[in-house]
Amino acid sequence: MNDYGIARDNALKLLEQYLHQENLRKHCLATEAVMRGLAKRLDQDEEMWALAGLLHDLDYNETKDDITRHGLVTAKILEEKGVRGEIIDAIKAHNAENLGITRTKPIHFAITAGETITGLIVATTLIYPDKKIKSVKPKSIVKRMGETSFARNVSRSKIMLCEKLGLALPDFVNICLNSMAEIDKDLGLV
Numbered sequence: 001m002n003d004y005g006i007a008r009d010n011a012l013k014l015l016e017q018y019l020h021q022e023n024l025r026k027h028c029l030a031t032e033a034v035m036r037g038l039a040k041r042l043d044q045d046e047e048m049w050a051l052a053g054l055l056h057d058l059d060y061n062e063t064k065d066d067i068t069r070h071g072l073v074t075a076k077i078l079e080e081k082g083v084r085g086e087i088i089d090a091i092k093a094h095n096a097e098n099l100g101i102t103r104t105k106p107i108h109f110a111i112t113a114g115e116t117i118t119g120l121i122v123a124t125t126l127i128y129p130d131k132k133i134k135s136v137k138p139k140s141i142v143k144r145m146g147e148t149s150f151a152r153n154v155s156r157s158k159i160m161l162c163e164k165l166g167l168a169l170p171d172f173v174n175i176c177l178n179s180m181a182e183i184d185k186d187l188g189l190v
């Protein structure tokens, strides 16, 4: 076993088991890519950040009607598998507001801002005529940040947690957009 308590292959199998909706799985893959890109840029543990991103919404179906359990059910599943505590803590941190916990580490801010911006990036891509993520300019994403009626469910304040990573918004957008563009086929945005 690796240092993380779970291999990516097995993490993907868990996603297949718990998240049957295609769009949810894509969201998890997008978050994985973003986390990997952020870890690389910030000289952090890429594999650990990526696994946290990939698995962060594993209990979505089970907890969608009770947000105060979102992350806790995943924590239990992963604890039983012996997944590394830092990954589990990061997953809980993405729902810190509803769990009454505090974000303290870079990975906590990254997973929160990172998973949130995936929504804004997908929404922006889908209004491009060709719906290709590779056509999207970082500037368009930054512009949409200010249009609160656009993708109104995407929390701008969570995205702004990127500043806790020492990344200004345009820089953060750039990293996340490029990371998602690398897996454009998996995301169906080609």
Ligand SMILES: [Fe+2]
Pocket (backbone or CB within 6 Å): 027, 031, 056, 057, 115
């Ligand atoms: Fe998510």
